[in-house]
Amino acid sequence: MKLSLMAAKxxxxxxxxxxxxxxxxxGEQLLFKAMTYNQWLLVGRKTFESMGTLPNRKYAVISRSDFVSEDENVMVFSSIESALRQLADITDHVIVSGGGEIYRSLISKVDTLHxxxxxxxxxxxxxxxxxxxxxxxxxxxxxESNINYCYQIWQNS
Structure with missing residues (x-):
């Protein structure tokens, strides 16, 4: 399974x-919307709660609390490891989408950074x-925008 990570900083x-x-x-969030369309997103619970669900995406939410979701496009996991294990059986690509703790845990394990x-x-x-x-x-x-930004793709060797 390929792992990508997408972030704005x-x-x-x-x-x-x-x-x-x-x-x-x-315009910057349009990049996120385009890249994540019809993809699995791996996110922490706080990030998930602040961003909400976007249409045509599936979510693997990591939570140490008793968080549950009735949404059929949301799966909740107690650890990153269990999420990656189960996702490997159902998809060939996951986009790590935050927050900070999830990024720190997975940045060295992903294939591509956006x-x-x-x-x-x-x-x-x-x-x-x-x-x-x-x-x-x-x-x-x-x-160039109201606040300029630079988009980069990094590959792990």
Whole structure:
């Protein structure tokens, strides 16, 4: 099973402030919507609760609490390991979509990183981990918007 990771971060590495994303760069979330369409997303419970469900996606939610979902497109797991084990039987691709703890746990295990760096330095309490040295930059495109951003694809060797 292929693992990708998708994140947006500020220039100083912030990805969130509590449940909120501390910017709105017009167009950047369209990348997320396009890349995740008809895909499995692996997310932590807090991230899932703050983002909600987008149509035409399936969710593997990691929760240490007694969180449950009645949504047929949502599966809840008590650990990342059990989620990956079960997902391997039902899909060939999963996109790791946050939050900070999930990113830290999986960044070195994914095949591909899809990173948008927003041209802003902001305050926040959730920071994206450093990209491991095993990754190399494969693609980069800059976008001009209300807040400029740069989209990069990194491949794990």
């Amino acid at each position: 500020s220039k100083n590495g912030v990805i969130g402030n509590g449940p909120d994303i501390p910017w709105q760069a017009k 990173i948008s760096t927003i041209d802003i330095e902001t305050e926040g309490d959730i920071v994206f981990p450093d990209i491991p040295d095993s990754f190399s930059l494969a693609f980069e495109q800059k976008f």
